[in-house]
Amino acid sequence: MSDDRIILGAAAIPEPDKDWLAAVERLPIASVWQGGHVLPPSQTGEAITRLALMTAWTERVRVGTGVLPLPLYQPVVVAKQLADLDSRSGGRVSVGLGVGGEFRQEFEAVGVPLDERGARTDEAMEVLRLLWRGGPARHRGRFFRLDDVELRPVRPPGAGAPGMRPGGPPLLVSGRKRPAMRRAARLGDGWMPYLVSPDAYARSVRAIEEEAWEAGRDLAGFEWMMYLYCSIRRDGDRARDDVAGFLGSAYGDKPGAMLDRIAPAGTPEEVAARLQQYVDAGVRHFVIAPAAPADTLEVVTLAAREVLPRLSLPVRGGTP
Template identity: 85%
Template sequence: MPGDRIIFGAAAIPEPDRDWLAAAERLPIESIWQGGHLLPPTSTGEAITRLALMAAWTERVRVGTAVLQLPLYPPVIAAKQLADLDSRTGGRVSVGVGVGGEFPKEFEAVGVPLKERGPRTDEAMEILRALWNGGPVTHHGRFFDFDDLELRPVRSPGADAPEMRPGGPPLLVSGRKAPAMRRAARLGDGWMPYLMSPDAYARSVAAIEDEARAAGRDLAGFEWMMYLYCCVRRDGDRARNDVEAFLGGAYGDKPRAMLDRIAPSGTPEEVAARLQKYVDAGVRHFVISPAAPDDTLEVVTLAAEEVLPRLTLPVPAAPGGVAP
């Protein structure tokens, strides 16, 4: 089951910004994340470019993609780019991966059939891991075919220069449906869903553990994460209005009651009560994505300084299933 502490990360919304990142890095958070698209309908960035900016403009925190739409990328290119970033940051990179599909024209533009995005992601994850493990790699798969390729991450000059961690960055699977859970259980180093209620998260934990058990896989060290749209304000009504404006239209004009189940909002006390339910369901690493049109640093600050300290780990059950 999940680890023995609760940690927070933050999404750099709306775009990675040097001053925002510097302020966020002074908070008690441990990671910063951004995703991206190739051909989004608005002028937003691409995932690996954003990751590179975050890597350059931070010093302490993990930086990660949330998420990289892996089937859109030739895996050898993605493996090299991500390995170089991990090496130059001394192992601070994490790779959230997803299958995408929101914008079909992205797939058309790069010649990837939309219906192949799942199996392409699975095969690409296998290739990334093989190349990051070092040595010559030969791969003959359904979509990719090559012999004796060896990836050598770039290093900064100097004997004490940082380098890529052994085995490469963790691959954290995102999604909400059963195929993503199977992918996490069999190929991932962690699970990072989004727009999921605490009850649904608990079911996903059980499904992943069952799938891993069936595959004979030990989930020791597996990261139980949640990419959580939320808004924390001193004024709880303002926070709820922010979430409704930010997410309601984007996800089909969902009513406020439904949004509250998947995107907590309110005062620090109110949001902490909602997040505690996720902790009880198994989440140990929250990525706080501010669902707000402005003042996003305030959301992250209140979350890190006033919500996180209110969260507690469940009391372990004593032998026989009875809590002590």
Template identity: 85%
Template structure:
């Protein structure tokens, strides 16, 4: 496509901060993201609460959940919350969705069997879209049922119209396994995996396209995204130390070579070379998640100002011999 381009977003980790977000909005980034759990083992935020802060503390960029553990939520309530935030933000909300399962106690506490998280997520996505369609609607599913209900998003003061954009926010599916790829192909507006090598991302693109073909779905307008842990520093060794300290323990003490395949680190030149491989594999929207305990805005700034300009979309493959 002639208008195809590469864009960067940023994950506001560890927590949304008003000054950090204001500084990030001055950078050449298109989006900011935050996720969360309901009952994680540490004192961290919940996804929709964090999204509300992103909505309130930004003016220009797209804001999204990366990710919302959808099976933990009653989808009618989530639909209303997300619709209101989209309306109040001027249509800037996006909803990254995952099935969760890392913390079984969350599922036990809300009365959702962890083994049902996949089908519940699929049905909840359909519920969101049904309610966001507008007008009186009904849904009769395995987990959720309602008749003749209508979701009415709030209207920002002084504005006419429905507030929320028609059809509601885009739903972007996260994950790393085939069921998530199937969900993205059949129900999602985009694919946003994490902790993937360029080779694995290329395979996931092929799988999503295969699943879409099987479902008879045209993926025009579909978003090819990646939530990417990384560190960019002037001192490449410091960047590599960032990633090792940030991710090494959390992901089973993986050796540096393995971390480097899924979490690029180094100077702007070094990281650009790694990210170009993801672009070649199909990524068009990177969410840069600083894998560092300090100086995260510097990581985002170097990524946006010095890595992004180095990336190029590969030329389309020739479809025939020259005449």
């Protein structure tokens, strides 16, 4: 686990917006994220389309999918799309991915059995890495076959343009259950769960470390992230109302106590205290997802300017 620093990202909710992204790039924000389903019940965008917009509309920050429901996609096409975006952005792309499953109709529409989504995700991650490695690629899997094909990412014009980074973008696994933790430990470059408490995050860290040890994998450089729905306001009651309205309906008749554990809300001081619990549990990169119907830039600004400076790394061995 990296102990170097705590960094902050932001989710471009509800949709990527050029002016919003420009404002975020002026803040001490390291990354911006957006995901999206193919056929959700609401009118929202698609993950790679949104990623392309964020790539074009930013200059400095890392840009990522938060998250891409990978089993819905043919991995060779995704490998090409992401490679080209990484090349065009100067190596700023990251791939938050998950298995999906919230909307059965998506899987039926693209011809992917819902019960295959985990196995397809694992194999798709292998295909992405194989194609991004460069040179002729061969693969014989349960779902995909490659016969000496080669991916050649576009190289942007201009002297010294770096092109796609060696090995391609990092693959950051999202989820909340043990299979997702196993996937992160064995195949991922990082862990980015959502809607989990600090205690649950700490348990996931231990589970991933155990899985990696069993697989003989060194987790040096592994990214410990958290996609965190929250609201931060000068008026703490308004922030709590934001979260209750944004997420409460998903939890039936008992949202209050549950939301308090998994979606911090309140003043900067109150939210900083909650985020410190996640830091103590192992989080080093927060993606702040404003759980609010309006003024989301205020949430991100307060997170960057007033919450982040209050966070500190755990003291270990007498030094921070």
